[in-house]
Amino acid sequence: MESIKTRRTIRKYTNQNISSELLNAMLEEASRAATMGNLQLYSVIVTRDIAMKEKLSPIHFNQPMVRNAPVVLTICADFRRVTDWCSQRKAHPGYDNFLSFMNAAIDALLLTQNFCTIAEDNGLGTCFLGTTIYNAGQLVEILDLPELVVPVATITVGYPDENPQQPDRLPLESFIHEEYYHPYTNKDIDKYYSFKESLQENKDFIALNKTETLAQIFTDIRYRKEDNEMMSKTFLETLKKQGFLS
Amino acid sequence: MESIKTRRTIRKYTNQNISSELLNAMLEEASRAATMGNLQLYSVIVTRDIAMKEKLSPIHFNQPMVRNAPVVLTICADFRRVTDWCSQRKAHPGYDNFLSFMNAAIDALLLTQNFCTIAEDNGLGTCFLGTTIYNAGQLVEILDLPELVVPVATITVGYPDENPQQPDRLPLESFIHEEYYHPYTNKDIDKYYSFKESLQENKDFIALNKTETLAQIFTDIRYRKEDNEMMSKTFLETLKKQGFLS
Numbered sequence: 377m378e379s380i381k382t383r384r385t386i387r388k389y390t391n392q393n394i395s396s397e398l399l400n401a402m403l404e405e406a407s408r409a410a411t412m413g414n415l416q417l418y419s420v421i422v423t424r425d426i427a428m429k430e431k432l433s434p435i436h437f438n439q440p441m442v443r444n445a446p447v448v449l450t451i452c453a454d455f456r457r458v459t460d461w462c463s464q465r466k467a468h469p470g471y472d473n474f475l476s477f478m479n480a481a482i483d484a485l486l487l488t489q490n491f492c493t494i495a496e497d498n499g500l501g502t503c504f505l506g507t508t509i510y511n512a513g514q515l516v517e518i519l520d521l522p523e524l525v526v527p528v529a530t531i532t533v534g535y536p537d538e539n540p541q542q543p544d545r546l547p548l549e550s551f552i553h554e555e556y557y558h559p560y561t562n563k564d565i566d567k568y569y570s571f572k573e574s575l576q577e578n579k580d581f582i583a584l585n586k587t588e589t590l591a592q593i594f595t596d597i598r599y600r601k602e603d604n605e606m607m608s609k610t611f612l613e614t615l616k617k618q619g620f621l622s
Numbered sequence: 623m624e625s626i627k628t629r630r631t632i633r634k635y636t637n638q639n640i641s642s643e644l645l646n647a648m649l650e651e652a653s654r655a656a657t658m659g660n661l662q663l664y665s666v667i668v669t670r671d672i673a674m675k676e677k678l679s680p681i682h683f684n685q686p687m688v689r690n691a692p693v694v695l696t697i698c699a700d701f702r703r704v705t706d707w708c709s710q711r712k713a714h715p716g717y718d719n720f721l722s723f724m725n726a727a728i729d730a731l732l733l734t735q736n737f738c739t740i741a742e743d744n745g746l747g748t749c750f751l752g753t754t755i756y757n758a759g760q761l762v763e764i765l766d767l768p769e770l771v772v773p774v775a776t777i778t779v780g781y782p783d784e785n786p787q788q789p790d791r792l793p794l795e796s797f798i799h800e801e802y803y804h805p806y807t808n809k810d811i812d813k814y815y816s817f818k819e820s821l822q823e824n825k826d827f828i829a830l831n832k833t834e835t836l837a838q839i840f841t842d843i844r845y846r847k848e849d850n851e852m853m854s855k856t857f858l859e860t861l862k863k864q865g866f867l868s
Contacts, residue, residue: 377743380736383654404794408629409735410750413844414789421799428801452803457796458840460806461815465837470847474854478755482731482775486750489655489735490626497623504656504732509724520802529728543660548650550703553667555674556766557698560706569707591711594704598659601716608720 379497384542386501387439389534393446394500399533402498406491409483415458417480418487421519421527423448431518436507436530445532450508450515451488453480455524455620471524477620481528488529501536504529510607513614523619544572625743630788632747633685635780639692640746645779648744652737655729661704663726664733667765667773669694677764682753682776691778696754696761697734699726701770701866717770723866727774734775747782750775756853759860769865790818 403420411417423429424447432450433442442448455471462469470476492502508515508530515527550568560568569590572578578590585593595601615621649666657663669675670693678696679688688694701717708715716722738748754761754776761773796814806814815836818824824836831839841847861867 377651377740380651380654380740385656400794400798403798404791405623405626407791407794407797408626408788410631410738410748412752413840414791415840416792416797419797419799419803421801421803423801425801454797457806457811457814461811462837462841464808464811465835467835467837467841468847469841470850471845473847473850475755475850475857476845476854478774478857479752481727482752482755485728485731486735489732490739492656493736493739494623494626502656506658506725506728509721509728519799522803522805525803528724542654545650545653545660546662548646548653551653551662551665551700552646552649553665553765555667555669555671557665557667557768557771559768560703562710565703565707565710568703589711589713591708591713594659594661595708595713595715599717599722601714601719604716604719604721608722611721611724 380493382542383496384540385503386534386536386538386540387441387503388536388538389441389445389501389532390537392535394533398498399447402491402494405494406487409486409490411483411486412479416483417454417458418484419452419454419457419525420487421450421452423450432515435511435514435518436505439505439507441503441505441532445503445534447533449491449531449533450519450527451484451529451531452521452525452527453477453484455480456522459524472619472622474615474621477526477615481526484528488531492531495533499535500533503532505532509611512611513617516614516618521618526614526618526620544575546572626739628788629742630786631749632780632782632784632786633687633749634782634784635691635747635778636783638781640779644744645693648737648740651740652733655732655736657729657732658725662729663700663704664730665698665700665703665771666733667696667698669696674764678761681757681760681764682751685751685753687749687751687778691749691780693779695737695777695779696765696773697730697775697777698767698771698773699723699730701726702768705770718865718868720861720867723772723861727772730774734777738777741779745781746779749778751778755857758857759863762860762864767864772861772864772866790821792818
């Protein structure tokens with residue numbers, strides 16, 4: 377599929393709006409993704425309001441896409457609606473646990489990717505914001521999310537105002553394992569990461585960040601152990617507060 | 623996109639094989655999905671061997687797709703490869719925590735949905751097996767998954783040998799919230815679930831299962847509180863054993 381093959385993240389958007397008709401048609405189509413027991417364990421919060429974007433922006437480390445995109449979607453793992461349905465139908469729901477969170481997160485993420493594919497096929501650009509789970513607790517407050525609803529993904533969407541190069545990807549053999557997982561030898565690692573390490577942009581990135589290796593940019597600057605541990609704690613607290621760890 | 627709009631889960635496959643060339647091309651294309659820091663935090667275990675399918679089958683509650691599909695893919699959240707790369711490049715990885723598991727699970731699930739879309743566009747049928755996280759610990763054993771690798775999705779793939787009806791979906795308005803989450807009123811729930819409850823197949827399902835309501839089939843038979851709680855415990859134990867909760 378051409379739109380998938382040539383896909384790249386789009387962070388700059390024109391000021392053209394996305395009509396409700398188009399957005400709704402795309403979200404409806406996205407809901408064709410597989411879902412547990414056909415329960416559709418997700419909700420999508422649509423942000424168009426400028427004041428709401430201002431509130432969301434710091435949650436996403438003030439990345440400019442949040443303010444500049446016509447539409448921001450926060451996709452949530454949601455067992456609230458099903459739980460309400462069960463309670464209203466003489467059934468006793470038991471979805472206030474970690475497995476149920478994972479089931480709902482899976483549904484939400486399949487919907488998210490389906491939506492991105494459809495949006496890109498419609499000429500739109502998207503950016504996936506991984507920051508959602510870093511500050512899930514604050515998103516709960518801002519978006520009024522009730523118990524059994526936890527945000528797992530944010531997508532900014534708009535008409536592209538840039539045409540960036542496609543980033544590199546690891547060779548296929550690096551992430552495919554036939555029948556069993558084959559542990560990586562030192563030689564494998566050298567082979568799989570050599571192309572990435574050879575790119576001028578990554579060499580420039582090392583110089584800019586004054587590290588010795590590219591990997592150190594990830595461990596020492598971008599995704600640090602102490603930050604990961606702190607955010608693990610707050611994300612688990614959010615799961616608990618939202619009723620998924622009882 | 624027609625292949626998404628008309629999509630349905632396919633559980634019966636012809637005995638036509640999927641060539642390695644096609645499978646690899648589709649997996650490579652799927653890896654164009656968004657990924658955290660371009661780190662591609664996933665691995666895919668490809669099962670074609672009949673003996674391996676026999677081993678996987680009980681993990682997936684002996685659903686016949688596992689034995690009958692030419693290809694079974696187990697998609698794993700994987701911080702092993704990146705951690706090995708970091709260790710080999712004088713960097714100190716800090717990805718043995720819950721946030722890192724979530725980051726890798728997100729990458730893995732976006733890849734999974736991308737693959738399904740591509741496969742379906744190529745005339746193949748897929749079935750998503752939610753059972754993967756129910757028995758993740760056993761999959762770790764069977765597939766030799768090392769620390770920092772946890773399975774999150776399984777897909778069976780093959781050429782369709784059935785043409786089932788598309789299942790119903792909730793109306794769009796039931797899972798979309800403008801700006802804020804709007805709590806569901808009793809009237810909303812009645813409205814959103816009435817179509818599903820009116821379907822003859824669901825009425826038959828109630829009769830067959832001798833429940834009073836459709837919701838009770840989910841709470842009392844398919845996704846029971848006690849099972850969810852037990853599987854929450856074992857999944858968290860697997861995350862711990864695989865090094866994601868230290």
